[in-house]
Amino acid sequence: MNRFESVLKNRAARVGAAVGTVVVAAVVAVQLGSGSGTSSGIAFVDHALATMAERPAQTESGWDIANLDNRRVDMWIEIYTTRPKLRERFAVWLERKPKFEPMISAKLADRGMPQDLIYMAMIESGFNPKAYSHAKAGGLWQFIAETGQRYGLTVNKRVDERNHPDKATDAALAYLTDLHERFGSWYLAAAAYNTGENRVGRIMREVTGKERGTDADYYRISSRLPRETRDYVPMMIAAARISKDPAKYGFGPDSQHRRMAAAEVAQEPRVAE
16 A cells, blocks of 8 residues: 555645645545545546646635645745845835725725735835836836736826726726636736736747636746746745734834935835845
8 A cells, every 4th residue: 555655645645735635635535435546546547636726725824825845936036035125125115005005905805806906016116106117017017018008097198097096907807807716826826917928828828828827827937937037926925924923024114214215216116136
């Protein structure tokens, strides 16, 4: 039975969660069954894993998107908390957050979307509705003109609704909803938001054989993504971890950042490592 259990564990390890339960259930099923042995047990596991893969990932208390551990998340926590300029900038983002959080939170709730998606706006613009990047993306959610127009924003020489927090949030959440429906994962939706849905779709098909996947698939394909997108979800999760417990990371009312707030110019907050 040792060889049989080893085979089952190797299959179950692909999912990670509930591995022990799946293996034990398979062993019991074979022992109580007709004795068909390894083939029936492995078929049982394959069916169980396929069923588990179709279920939404469970999130821990205080989170409604997956809080997956990854060394690049740890790296970005260290960057945001130990590099003086980025630490000061992050403190400004925390200070701005309460101004926009009620509006964003209400719109997320209306759509039944995860509240933690607010941290995409944090890493996109630092909650600066007038932010404008070198790639000509603008506003709270850093839309390029073409995508903004596709989701109902007026962008021309006289009017730029990317800089309107309320309208830009409606457009961003509509876009994210479409991306999530296509890819089945908020991590993959975030990657597609950053680098383009067709690129993520192509890479997913090449690596996994299909476009829809899980949050873990983001890390499976990350080496194939542009460098900025490779860090996009780790930055978002790092920002969320710090924001959910700022005191743990030394942020608070006494942080030395207010001198930066007044002088800060509109700029893209993302800093690739």
